[in-house]
Every structure is written in structure tokens, then in C-alpha cells.
Ligand code: B12
């Protein structure tokens with residue numbers, strides 16, 4: 001969708017329920033809503049009205065099942081997950097009259113930042129975000145943009161929604177995520193990609209263990225929160241291979 005052409009509709013309760021019901025079929029949901037700052041609204045929505053963003057997340061294995069059943073998974077062409085995501089979310093954007101921003105649009109939009117504002121979640125020591133229920137096993141798939149009016153109660157409730165519980169990483173004393181990477185690739189600034197790749201290269205050339213390429217990142221796997229939402233092996237391999245081949 002060309003963002004220059006977007007003329008945003010007002011976010012109604014009906015649009016929210018259409019989105020929630022349809023997203024469920026694709027293993028996705030609305031993580032939360034946030035107000036775009038005026039400069040963000042101008043750059044992402046070409047709009048000078050008050051703009052709300054609804055952050056869409058996928059969690060666990062449900063999205064993977066839906067993606068696997070799609071033509072995009074089967075056609076073996078590059079960027080299959082991005083193409084599937086675009087197709088599914090663009091249809092919903094058209095149906096609801098919303099604008100759409102995707103995480104792989106260029107320049108990269110600040111999705112982690114928006115997800116934090118939308119739901120009050122925070123970064124884990126690994127850098128990726130921690131969710132109270134899904135742990136580290138979720139991805140950010142898109143943001144729907146709407147014009148928003150102060151009197152719209154349902155929308156404001158969604159925007160003000162915050163997790164009240166204590167943040168899992170704050171009460172995790174042992175932090176096993178930080179002791180399971182074979183090359184200690186995490187420091188205070190997050191992931192050292194070079195160090196991580198040095199191990200991935202050894203897996204390819206010398207079958208080194210742990211085999212993060214076929215079993216997923218050992219540091220992420222060590223976290224106990226939301227462990228039952230862990231991705232299946234094929235899903236882990238897909239994401240690790242995209243990462244290792246230069247596509248986040
Ligand atoms: C570029 C990118 C990367 C680059 C980061 C290079 C860099 N530091 O510049 C690389 C390729 C290294 C990367 C790796 C991974 N990424 Co990445 N990445 C992105 C992407 C596409 C853009 C980030 C960006 O530049 N944003 C723009 C700036 C302005 O916003 P920002 O919030 O400041 O962005 C910073 C952080 O997002 C950070 N970052 C990005 N990914 C990761 C991963 C980790 C572990 C850390 C510490 C930091 C980090 O780098 C950005 C620039 O400093 C985002 C999608 C998005 N649009 O946000 C996904 C995203 C952040 N990545 C994600 C993930 C899951 C990963 C991986 C775990 C692999 C994967 N796809 O499963 C790996 C980490 C591998 C591992 N061993 O753990 C998820 C995070 C979900 C979450 N729960 O938080 C996102 C949101 C993609 C998505 N669709 O869900 N990624």
C-alpha cells in the first residue's frame with residue numbers, strides 16, 4: 001500500500017472486532033494500541049489528525065500453521081513470510097479502512113519501541129521483548145493506523161491497556177538466558193551479532209553444539225517464561241536461517 005495514498009478512517013468498535021476476529025484465524029492478535037506522536041503521524045500516516053496505532057503480534061505456533069498452509073510458503077520464492085504477512089494484513093487494512101506499517105518496510109519502523117508503548121512490555125536482557133504470557137515466543141507483524149477521537153471509549157481502553165503484573169525479567173533471579181550462549185554473545189547493549197555468527201559458522205563447518213541453527217537460539221530456549229509457546233523445530237530453523245542469511 002502506498003502510504004501517500006492513505007486517508008485514515010476513524011477507529012470504530014466495529015473495526016476493532018473485525019480485526020480481532022480475522023487476526024485470530026492467522027494466529028495473530030492485537031498486542032495493544034498507542035498514540036503516534038505528531039511527527040510520527042506525519043511520517044507514517046501523512047496525516048495531521050490524532051493517529052492511533054494498533055500493534056499486531058503473532059505468538060507461539062498458530063501463525064506458523066496458517067503460513068504453512070499458504071501459497072507463499074509453498075512457492076519457495078524468497079521472503080515468503082514477509083510476502084504472506086503483507087498479503088494477509090493488507091487485505092484487513094483495506095477491509096477496515098486503516099493505514100498499515102510493516103516491520104520490514106524501509107527504513108525500518110521502530111516496532112519494538114511501538115510495542116513497548118502499546119502494551120507496557122520491555123526488553124529482556126537478550127534485547128528481544130518479553131511478554132508476560134508468551135515469554136520470548138512472539139513476533140511483531142504490523143501496525144494498523146486509524147484516526148482516533150477522544151470520545152471513543154473502546155479505543156481508549158485498548159490504548160490505555162497495560163499489564164499490571166510484575167515484569168518477568170525483574171523477578172527472575174538466575175537469568176538462565178544469560179548463561180546458555182556458548183560465545184556469551186549478550187552484553188549490556190544486547191546481542192553481539194558478530195560473536196553469535198562465529199558460533200553459527202562453526203555449526204555449519206564443524207557441527208559444533210549447541211546447534212542453534214536447527215534447534216534455535218540456546219539463550220532464548222533457556223528462558224522458562226511462556227515455554228509452552230515455544231516455536232516448533234521447523235519454525236525455529238526458518239527464523240534462524242533467515243537471520244543467518246541476513247534477513248531479520
Ligand atoms: C534489523 C533487525 C535485526 C538486525 C539488527 C541489527 C542492528 N542491531 O541494527 C539483526 C539481523 C541482527 C536481527 C536479529 C534478530 N532479530 Co531482529 N529485527 C530487525 C528489524 C527488521 C529492524 C530493527 C530496526 O532497525 N528498527 C529501527 C530502529 C529505529 O528501531 P529500534 O527499536 O531502535 O531497533 C533496534 C532494535 O530492534 C535492535 N534489534 C533488532 N533485532 C534485534 C534482536 C536482538 C536480539 C537485539 C538485542 C536487538 C535487536 O536493533 C535495532 C537497531 O539498533 C526488526 C523489525 C522492526 N522493524 O523493528 C526486527 C526485530 C526487532 N527482530 C526480531 C527478532 C526476533 C530477531 C532474531 C531473534 C531473529 C529472528 N528473526 O527470529 C534475531 C536475533 C538472533 C538471536 N540470536 O537472538 C523481532 C523482535 C521480536 C521481539 N519479541 O522483540 C523483530 C521485531 C522482528 C519481528 N517481525 O518480530 N534483527
Ligand code: SF4
Nearest residue numbers: 124169172176177223
Ligand atoms: S531467563 Fe529470566 S531474565 Fe532471561 S528473558 Fe527469561 S525471564 Fe527474562
Ligand code: SF4
Nearest residue numbers: 181196212217218219
Ligand atoms: S544463536 Fe546461539 S550463538 Fe547466537 S546468541 Fe543464541 S545461543 Fe548464542
